[in-house]
Amino acid sequence: MNPVKVRNVEIGTGVPKICVPIVGVTKEEIIAEAKSFGEIPVDVVEWRVDWFEGVFDFAKVEDVLKDLREALGETPILFTFRTSKEGGEKAIEAGPYAELNKNAAKSGYVDLVDVEVFTGDDIVKDIVAAAHECGVKVVASNHDFDKTPAKEEIVSRLVKMQELGADIPKIAVMPTCRRDVLTLLSATEEMYTDYADRPIITMSMAGTGLISRLCGEVFGSALTFGAAKKASAPGQAAVNELNDMLQFLHANQGL
Numbered sequence: 001m002n003p004v005k006v007r008n009v010e011i012g013t014g015v016p017k018i019c020v021p022i023v024g025v026t027k028e029e030i031i032a033e034a035k036s037f038g039e040i041p042v043d044v045v046e047w048r049v050d051w052f053e054g055v056f057d058f059a060k061v062e063d064v065l066k067d068l069r070e071a072l073g074e075t076p077i078l079f080t081f082r083t084s085k086e087g088g089e090k091a092i093e094a095g096p097y098a099e100l101n102k103n104a105a106k107s108g109y110v111d112l113v114d115v116e117v118f119t120g121d122d123i124v125k126d127i128v129a130a131a132h133e134c135g136v137k138v139v140a141s142n143h144d145f146d147k148t149p150a151k152e153e154i155v156s157r158l159v160k161m162q163e164l165g166a167d168i169p170k171i172a173v174m175p176t177c178r179r180d181v182l183t184l185l186s187a188t189e190e191m192y193t194d195y196a197d198r199p200i201i202t203m204s205m206a207g208t209g210l211i212s213r214l215c216g217e218v219f220g221s222a223l224t225f226g227a228a229k230k231a232s233a234p235g236q237a238a239v240n241e242l243n244d245m246l247q248f249l250h251a252n253q254g255l
């Protein structure tokens with residue numbers, strides 16, 4: 001297992017890292033939210049740029065990124081355009097999607113970019129190469145907001161992300177019953193133990209799946225999303241409580 005180091009944060013060792021999403025619409029909202037993070041335990045900030053009103057004008061995106069970087073100091077920034085196909089706010093064609101992510105990586109303001117693995121293998125490889133050229137890490141992702149695929153399917157998607165060169169494979173799935181949560185955890189354990197040579201991120205969404213956002217240290221998920229103001233997906237707990245739970249589980253691993 002090779003941890004991924006972004007700024008001063010090591011993803012893949014010890015307590016799962018906490019990522020807090022920003023889902024503001026205007027520049028003012030986005031920067032105000034970033035400035036409010038001073039007191040809370042945040043390892044990584046995700047800017048969900050698909051919520052931003054100026055997302056299709058890169059000059060506006062870069063203008064926000066510059067101020068975000070200033071507001072966040074050394075906290076790593078994960079740049080994410082979540083497409084409407086995978087639960088995000090807006091649709092985008094593959095070409096502009098690739099351009100946006102490559103421009104974000106080139107801007108020098110972001111540390112990680114999220115790339116949806118089902119955008120297409122060639123485009124994913126192209127974004128990965130461009131990001132790596134700028135020293136930016138890639139989180140490959142996949143989301144199913146309706147159901148939980150079979151364990152073998154979850155593992156094979158995570159393996160595919162790894163093969164395409166992503167630094168951190170990630171999958172979020174919706175449980176339709178309690179057993180689905182076990183399927184996600186079992187897939188996580190299998191990927192972590194048998195296939196992964198890098199950190200992975202997994203979660204089962206909504207209240208039923210919340211347990212999966214707490215126990216990553218046991219089953220092998222290296223990072224978990226918590227909410228500061230507004231959650232970006234169902235099942236994200238408040239970040240202070242989330243941190244307490246992670247610390248509790250970590251402190252008692254030696255029992």
Ligand SMILES: O=C1C[C@@](O)(C(=O)O)C[C@@H](O)[C@@H]1O
Nearest residue numbers: 021080141172205225232233
């Ligand atoms: O991929 C993810 C995970 C997520 O969907 C969640 O369930 O916490 C939240 C998104 O903002 C993020 O990009």
